[in-house]
Amino acid sequence: MTLYRDDGIVLRTQKLGEADRIITLLTRGHGRVRAVARGVRRTKSKFGARLEPFSHVDVQFFSRGSTLVGRSLPLCTQTEGISPYGQNIVTDYGRYTAGTAMLETAERFTDHEGEPNVQQYLLLVGGLRTLAAGSHAPGLVLDAFLLRSLAVGGYAPSFADCARCGLPGPNRFFSVAAGGSICVDCRVPGSVVPSSEALLLLGALLTGDWATADAAEARHVREGNGLVSAYLHWHLERGLRSLRFVREA
Numbered sequence: 286m287t288l289y290r291d292d293g294i295v296l297r298t299q300k301l302g303e304a305d306r307i308i309t310l311l312t313r314g315h316g317r318v319r320a321v322a323r324g325v326r327r328t329k330s331k332f333g334a335r336l337e338p339f340s341h342v343d344v345q346f347f348s349r350g351s352t353l354v355g356r357s358l359p360l361c362t363q364t365e366g367i368s369p370y371g372q373n374i375v376t377d378y379g380r381y382t383a384g385t386a387m388l389e390t391a392e393r394f395t396d397h398e399g400e401p402n403v404q405q406y407l408l409l410v411g412g413l414r415t416l417a418a419g420s421h422a423p424g425l426v427l428d429a430f431l432l433r434s435l436a437v438g439g440y441a442p443s444f445a446d447c448a449r450c451g452l453p454g455p456n457r458f459f460s461v462a463a464g465g466s467i468c469v470d471c472r473v474p475g476s477v478v479p480s481s482e483a484l485l486l487l488g489a490l491l492t493g494d495w496a497t498a499d500a501a502e503a504r505h506v507r508e509g510n511g512l513v514s515a516y517l518h519w520h521l522e523r524g525l526r527s528l529r530f531v532r533e534a
C-alpha cells in the first residue's frame with residue numbers, strides 16, 4: 286500500500302456507480318493517472334468541485350498495489366485546489382472549445398499511464414493559464430499549445446528553413462508529410478504554397494512571440510489554423526473531435 290502526492294490538471298471525469306467518479310489527470314510526476322474519487326457526486330462537496338476538468342489540483346493518492354495498467358485504480362483521498370482555471374474557461378464559448386481541445390490533445394500525447402511527461406504537463410498548465418487570463422485569442426492559444434505539443438512529441442514542424450535539406454528560410458512550399466517548409470528543389474507532390482504571413486504567425490506561436498501573433502490578420506490566422514490542423518492530424522491516427530468542433534464554430 287502506498288500513499289503519494291502529486292499535482293495535476295484534471296483532463297476528464299467519468300461516472301462510476303451511484304456516487305463516485307473516475308478522474309483522469311495529467312500529473313507532474315506520474316504522467317497520466319486515472320483514480321477513483323469516492324462520494325463526489327452525492328453532495329456538492331468542495332472535494333468534488335475541485336475535481337472538475339481544467340482544475341489544477343494537488344492530490345493525495347492511495348494505491349493498494351502497482352499503479353500500472355491492469356491493477357486496481359488508486360483512490361483520490363485528498364485534494365487541494367491550486368488554480369481553478371475552469372471558472373474563467375467554461376463561461377466563455379471560445380475559451381471552452383479551445384480548452385477542451387487542449388485537454389484532449391494532452392491526453393492523446395500521453396499514451397502511457399504512469400509515465401512522466403513533465404514538458405507536456407508544463408505546456409498544459411501554461412496554456413490553460415493563458416487561456417483563462419483571456420489576454421490572447423483562444424484560437425491562437427490553442428494553436429500555440431498544439432504546435433509546442435507536437436515539438437515536445439518530437440514532431441517539430443519547420444516554418445522557415447527547408448525541413449529536408451536545411452536551406453535557410455523563408456521557403457515557398459509547405460508539406461505536412463515532409464515536416465513543414467520546404468525549398469523548391471525538395472518540394473513533393475501535394476505541397477502547398479502558404480502566405481508568408483501565415484508561416485510567420487506559426488513560427489511566432491511556436492516560439493512564444495505573442496506581439497507578432499496578436500498582430501496577425503484574421504485571414505492569416507485562419508490559414509495558420511488549417512496548416513496546424515493538417516499537421517496535427519498527420520501525426521495522430523484519427524482526428525480530434527473537439528478540434529473539428531472549434532474549426533466549424
Ligand SMILES: [Zn+2]
Pocket residue numbers: 447448449450451452467468469470471
Ligand atoms: Zn530543401
